[in-house]
Amino acid sequence: MKTALIIGSTGLIGAQLLQNLLDNTDYEKVIAFNRADTGIEHPKLSEKIIDFDKPETYENSIKGDDFFCTIGTTIKQAGSKESFKKVDFEYPKQFATLASKNGVKQFLLISSMGANSKSDSFYLKTKGEIEDFLKATPFKGIAIFRPSLLLGDRKEFRFGEKIGGFLMKTFSFLFIGKLKNYKPIQSTTVAKALELIAQKEISGFKIYNSAEIEAIANP
DSSP: OEEEEEEOTTSHHHHHHHHHHHHOTTEEEEEEEESSOOOOOOTTEEEEEOOTTOGGGTGGGOOSSEEEEOOOOOHHHHSSHHHHHIIIIIHHHHHHHHHHHTTOOEEEEEOOTTOOTTOSSHHHHHHHHHHHHHHTSOOSEEEEEEOOSEESOOSSOOHHHHHHHHHHHHTGGGOOGGGGGGSOEEHHHHHHHHHHHHHHOOOEEEEEEHHHHHHHHOO
16 A cells, blocks of 8 residues: 655646545555645545745655655746746755655656756746756656646636637647647546556656647546
8 A cells, every 4th residue: 555645736637636546545645735724634635734945844744655746837826937936846846855865756747748948938948947857866756747738627717728728629629640749638637647657656757748648547
């Protein structure tokens, strides 16, 4: 029986993933690190209410088998590039460092299609930088998920994403061949793929693009 750890469990993908992990009999315990109490009650759930900027206060709680990092924001939502980078780079780096130190075997990260540390886009550059950092960590297995435009009911409204999702979903029949990675994907599909890949206990560093994520969750 395994222990799962997760940050980002209140987000679009993370909320679904948390429920999946609680329902998965391979896990006897699920530890969720959050800023505030979610109100979720489950015999397997151990919720740690923490200050993300004080890692010394929760370092000893980061112990288990599989670490799921689904935390993420946008520059607009964060308010500045500096705040965005703290959420999408500093926090994942911080948790990965502590998880590796404490013997966690796998680290699974939600990144983004087009992530590249050499990108001119600050968003994609930051996503690429955390991928590069993880590649150098000594986890037994590191899985990077790069979904395309996410479909699902977010707590916060993102107008551009809603319009883009509508248009891309309407013309989804055009996304064939090399364009399959650009087809919008349901957040529930990504959450399911995360759960399934964790059970395979991969070795080394592996990137899963959107079409692969879809195929894993819906074979």
